Amino acid sequence: MNRSEAPPDSQGPLTLPGIGASPGVAIGPALVVGGSAPSFKRRHVASEDVEHEVQRFRAAVSDSQANLRGVRERASRAGGEIAILDAYMLMLSDDVLVQATEGNIRVDLKCAEWAVSSAVRVLAAHFEDMDDAYLRERGQDLQFVGELIIRTLRGGKDPAPFVKLDEPAVVVAHDLSPADTAAMVNEPVLALITEIGTRTSHTAIMARALQIPAVLGVTEATTRILPRDNVVVDGLRGLVLVRPSLQELEAANRRAERHAALCLHLRDTFDLPAETADGVGIRLEANVEFVSEAAGAIACGAMGIGLYRTEFLYINRTDLPGEDEQYEVYRSLVETVAPRPVTVRTFDIGGDKFVSSLALPGELNPALGLRAVRLALSRPRVFRTQLAAMARASAHGPLRIMIPMIGTLSELRQVRELFDGVVRDIDDRGLPRAEHIPLGIMVEVPAAAIMLDRIAPEADFLSLGTNDLIQYTLAADRANRSLAYLASPFDPSVLRLIVNIAIVSTRLDTPLSICGEMASDPLAAVFLVGAGLRSLSMDAGAIPRVKETLRRISLDEAEDATAECVDLDTAEAVEQLLAKRFAPRLYDILQEG
Ligand code: PEP
Ligand code: MG
Numbered sequence: 001m002n003r004s005e006a007p008p009d010s011q012g013p014l015t016l017p018g019i020g021a022s023p024g025v026a027i028g029p030a031l032v033v034g035g036s037a038p039s040f041k042r043r044h045v046a047s048e049d050v051e052h053e054v055q056r057f058r059a060a061v062s063d064s065q066a067n068l069r070g071v072r073e074r075a076s077r078a079g080g081e082i083a084i085l086d087a088y089m090l091m092l093s094d095d096v097l098v099q100a101t102e103g104n105i106r107v108d109l110k111c112a113e114w115a116v117s118s119a120v121r122v123l124a125a126h127f128e129d130m131d132d133a134y135l136r137e138r139g140q141d142l143q144f145v146g147e148l149i150i151r152t153l154r155g156g157k158d159p160a161p162f163v164k165l166d167e168p169a170v171v172v173a174h175d176l177s178p179a180d181t182a183a184m185v186n187e188p189v190l191a192l193i194t195e196i197g198t199r200t201s202h203t204a205i206m207a208r209a210l211q212i213p214a215v216l217g218v219t220e221a222t223t224r225i226l227p228r229d230n231v232v233v234d235g236l237r238g239l240v241l242v243r244p245s246l247q248e249l250e251a252a253n254r255r256a257e258r259h260a261a262l263c264l265h266l267r268d269t270f271d272l273p274a275e276t277a278d279g280v281g282i283r284l285e286a287n288v289e290f291v292s293e294a295a296g297a298i299a300c301g302a303m304g305i306g307l308y309r310t311e312f313l314y315i316n317r318t319d320l321p322g323e324d325e326q327y328e329v330y331r332s333l334v335e336t337v338a339p340r341p342v343t344v345r346t347f348d349i350g351g352d353k354f355v356s357s358l359a360l361p362g363e364l365n366p367a368l369g370l371r372a373v374r375l376a377l378s379r380p381r382v383f384r385t386q387l388a389a390m391a392r393a394s395a396h397g398p399l400r401i402m403i404p405m406i407g408t409l410s411e412l413r414q415v416r417e418l419f420d421g422v423v424r425d426i427d428d429r430g431l432p433r434a435e436h437i438p439l440g441i442m443v444e445v446p447a448a449a450i451m452l453d454r455i456a457p458e459a460d461f462l463s464l465g466t467n468d469l470i471q472y473t474l475a476a477d478r479a480n481r482s483l484a485y486l487a488s489p490f491d492p493s494v495l496r497l498i499v500n501i502a503i504v505s506t507r508l509d510t511p512l513s514i515c516g517e518m519a520s521d522p523l524a525a526v527f528l529v530g531a532g533l534r535s536l537s538m539d540a541g542a543i544p545r546v547k548e549t550l551r552r553i554s555l556d557e558a559e560d561a562t563a564e565c566v567d568l569d570t571a572e573a574v575e576q577l578l579a580k581r582f583a584p585r586l587y588d589i590l591q592e593g
Pocket of ligand 1: 307309348444464465466467468469515516517
């Protein structure tokens with residue numbers, strides 16, 4: 001019998017598959033923590049007690065904020081991810097939540113606990129059905145914030161069920177809120193296992209920041225793993241071994257040691273130049289979503305920020321961010337990263353990226369709908385505000401503006417016209433800005449890739465968005481796990497497109513980089529350099545291993561491999577060729593996968 005099919009009550013060894021969300025291998029006793037929602041009695045309040053109930057609610061909000069502030073300080077001192085905690089603080093005082101709750105108290109005469117819980121249920125329901133994993137997780141964040149207020153209302157001294165460990169342990173939970181993971185920074189946590197969550201969930205981001213192995217999305221982990229069970233958490237392969245055999249333990253120990261040795265080795269390369277074995281320099285930059293990530297990215301060796309996704313400024317709020325507010329954010333990013341350059345991308349909202357303040361219509365085919373630049377051009381006032389904030393931030397350091405989802409030359413021309421007007425207006429207002437602010441595009445729609453020789457001359461730079469380019473080329477939804485076999489960056493159709501794009505960019509002398517996930521795969525990075533790319537932007541955590549990969553391979557070798565890859569028939573054949581050719585030299589890096 002396949003071991004993963006062992007019955008839940010089996011006391012024997014068990015292998016549970018999940019998503020490897022943070023690399024590394026850890027072995028230790030399980031601490032199964034319950035994350036049950038706080039219980040309370042639903043009661044109605046008398047009308048003369050309504051004001052008192054509203055005051056109870058407001059006091060609980062402010063106590064919850066104070067509590068979170070404490071966690072934030074602890075996390076910040078330990079170098080943990082704090083942006084999400086800031087987001088919680090904002091959510092706690094969010095007008096929509098506050099008004100809905102107070103309305104439930106005043107109109108329906110519900111007690112404060114009940115009023116919060118009903119308000120959260122209604123608001124979170126908006127997020128639940130969304131295809132976009134990021135947005136579904138925002139619904140969970142809202143639920144967490146609601147639970148935090150309810151626990152405070154119930155008078156607990158420690159409103160959030162923060163995990164406390166007496167000894168090193170592997171934490172197993174249904175889910176962990178970012179506040180939980182933030183509070184764990186000073187605890188001897190060996191690894192994390194949760195039943196829900198993906199590579200983009202906050203638990204994953206936090207685990208990577210703290211360098212704790214994590215396997216998420218492990219079905220029924222909290223019932224199949226018993227307290228104090230010995231477990232192996234293999235964050236490299238996305239596997240959990242419960243009550244492992246002696247041989248499995250030995251193998252896990254070897255993997256853990258190899259991973260630790262590679263990490264140490266990679267740390268030694270942080271200050272080495274990013275170049276091929278024969279000295280061809282390659283720019284390695286980082287993709288970030290929060291300004292707070294930038295300093296860490298530089299510490300990992302990022303030579304700039306190749307993609308700053310600005311969607312998050314618009315999400316989780318009921319109003320739109322104004323020009324000054326955005327300017328402060330972009331300026332802070334530019335100042336953190338200067339003199340290195342920053343590429344800020346205008347909002348890629350729409351389709352399934354729900355932003356309540358934009359009142360977007362429902363769409364049958366969201367990925368093919370009113371998204372990114374299409375939405376921006378249909379809401380010129382919102383777009384202009386963002387462009388103005390970006391242009392003003394250019395006064396503080398090198399900044400480029402990137403437009404997502406450009407499909408046609410007309411779209412780029414419309415953006416350019418709008419941008420010229422924005423720049424004139426900034427000058428009229430007497431505000432400072434860089435003399436030249438490069439305006440470039442993401443190449444992620446096949447139409448733009450095909451027409452690139454006409455579009456590129458009017459763009460200051462190009463950046464390959466392979467996440468979408470692959471999805472649209474192969475007509476395979478990037479979020480659909482059952483289509484992952486189709487949506488491969490190694491598919492020859494994608495490789496041919498990339499090679500053609502690189503040829504056009506070289507011929508027309510328009511700088512080309514890549515900011516899709518593909519760049520973080522060591523073998524794909526070799527292909528990209530062989531195709532002519534000299535600038536790759538990726539998850540900051542991937543920079544050391546991509547740098548080390550490129551330092552072991554010469555440009556000639558990469559070019560030969562690329563030429564052979566585009567002549568192959570299938571993604572499997574491409575992967576085999578690259579692995580056969582380079583795996584012996586990249587063994588320590590590739591075995592991580
Ligand atoms: C891409 O499509 O490759 C990309 C980097 O953008 P996003 O993942 O934000 O769509
Ligand atoms: Mg994209």
